[in-house]
Amino acid sequence: MFSLTVREIASAVGAQNATDKWADVEISAVGFDTRKLFSGSLFVPLIGDNDGHAFIEKAIENGAKAAFWSRPLDEAPTEIPVIQVEDTLKALQALASYYLKKIHPKVIGITGSNGKTTTKDMTEAVVSSAYRVHKTQGNFNNHIGLPMTILEMPEDTEVIILEMGMNHADEIRVLSDLAEPDIAIITMIGESHIEYLGSRAGIADAKMEIISGLKPDGVLIYPGEEPLLEERVHSLVKEQLKTFGTTEKNDLYPLTIDAQMTETTFTTNAEPDLSITLPVLGTYNVTNALAALSAGLVLGISIEQAAPKLSVFQLTKNRTEWLTGIHESMILNDAYNANPTAMKLVLTNFSALPNTGRKIVVLGDMLELGQQSRELHKSIEEVLSAESIDQVFLYGNEMHVLYAALLGKFAEGHLHYFTGDKEPMIHQLKQLIQPKDHILIKSSLGTDLLTVVQELKV
Structure with missing residues (x-):
């Protein structure tokens, strides 16, 4: 259960107004959509096509107990505490950063041109064999979705898995700097968003932004057969690099693969006698599973321990x-x-x-x-x-x-x-x-x- 006081929130985001009167008011959730608020929420009025400030009365009606506010204070409601900030989105991100440090779980960040969501689902399965896990829901993976995922994290979370999406350069850098991952995974370099990034090399540069916030002792897990990534990992020491793929040059690779209509079975070099079954089609999903298993190994989870969870993992809707x-x-x-x-x-x-x-x-x-x-x-x-x-x-x-x-x-x-x-x-x-x-x-x-x-x- 999320629980922060107005005092904590005001301090975390650098409130520009006095909130002492409301300091001990407890907040149990954060939301920016008035339709999804419930009693005890902090309302975040984001400014996009519409200005969320215009919906403050509806937010209060639906249970908002406090709100961020970037408009003049004389326009703010007086019946709930408002925390004045320069930018409500940046305040949301700052609050997420504070809460992440407070709960202090291990952080796994996942990006890539394809397979992010499937790898996230598989990684949850692997890691849940040993830890309490929270993960990105759906594809809530951008500059708004990622901080919301963090703020929805239960207080007993031990590992949080954050999907990081992007369309343009520097977007993943923002997400990585906020999340400060212990483990970063790049699933693959394809052609998605090449319209904005110019080339596969430009896409590789954008995906490598995931190491921007990587902890000093953090680990990057990536496909070792991708030359564009091999050329870009030299800022990290060897101990921080783990590779997966289809050939023996990788740290983790398959020895056998049997792909059927509704499941795929494979073995690995790490556990040659252990058959691992995925409840999904596709040899390409074996590489996603290898990335997930690699994250598990970094966290001390054996492939033998993880395999039963992988065999029953739940794929996010509309993914193959x-x-x-x-x-x-x-x-x-x-x-x-x-x-x-x-x-x-x-x-x-x-x-x-x-x-x-x-x-x-x-x-x-x-x-x-x-x-x-x-x-x-x-x-x-x-x-x-x-x-x-x-x-x-x-x-x-x-x-x-x-x-x-x-x-x-x-x-x-x-x-x-x-x-x-x-x-x-x-x-x-x-x-x-x-x-x-x-x-x-x-x-x-x-x-x-x-x-x-x-x-x-x-």
């Missing part, structure tokens, strides 16, 4: 989940996020799965690829073969270049392209799908193929 589809089909829903590297990985794994029906893929635009968008969309052609995929449905303006590239590879009636209204594509899919078909649906969230998933699932 199997759903029952219409006409007794099965849908592999991966429509929450997409970049070229991730799309190729899931297509390769999907293509290799055994099944008695047909394989249908529905692929939507991958966003934020900038000037390289056409080239990167076209590159998906490498992993699409008429020998393993029966039907290909492409959606979105950016997918036209892939459609043109595939025209000679797929027979007439097996390659389909749509833009704009999704209903014609949904209608055609409903007419086409047969029992035992497997359907992969993958795109960036902004392309909104989740609408298609909703229409095709039972």
Whole structure:
């Protein structure tokens, strides 16, 4: 249970006004959305498209017991304590930093172009085999979500796992400096946000910002087969570096992998005789699990101790989940996020799965690829073969270049392209799908193929 007094909060954020009258008032939660407040909350009126100060009466009505305030004090309510600050967002972050130091858990920060959320979920499973754990919920992983995750941490938390997302340079630096991780994990370097960062090298620079706040004795866990990271880790000593990947050059790597429709089993060099089962599809998820297991090893958790928890870990919704589809089909829903590297990985794994029906893929635009968008969309052609995929449905303006590239590879009636209204594509899919078909649906969230998933699932 979160519990801070107004005195503590005012001191933590450097209040610009006197709060002695309210010093002993206890606050049990923090929130910025008036719809989600409850009795005992500190209201944080953030300023964005709307000014949160305008909703102070609603906040009080919904249980706010105190509030940050960056407008003139003569505009502030008088029935609850207000803590005047220059910037309410910075005050939120400062309060999170104070609370994190007060509870003093071990901190694991996770970033990467793909696999952040899955690795976070796996790391929670591994670490919970020995510690009380709190983690980022959903993808609440930005400059607002990360401090909120910290402030929602129970007071008995021993390890906190913080997902760190970004779109632009210097964003992860802010999050790392706030969190000061004991362990930092980079899952992979892909092409996400290349529109803003210019190149994969620029993306690697941005992801390496996670070591900005790394504790002096902290450890960086990263894919050892990524040259862009190998070139950038030299500011840390050897003892601070742990690698994972598919080959023997890494500290932790798989010896065997058996990927099935709903689970993947593997063994590692660290425990060759121990089979570890993941309740998810994909050889790429083995590398996510290796990152999680590496974090466990740093914390003194053996792979043998962690394996049972990994076998039952819960994947965040919309991350590569199997759903029952219409006409007794099965849908592999991966429509929450997409970049070229991730799309190729899931297509390769999907293509290799055994099944008695047909394989249908529905692929939507991958966003934020900038000037390289056409080239990167076209590159998906490498992993699409008429020998393993029966039907290909492409959606979105950016997918036209892939459609043109595939025209000679797929027979007439097996390659389909749509833009704009999704209903014609949904209608055609409903007419086409047969029992035992497997359907992969993958795109960036902004392309909104989740609408298609909703229409095709039972």
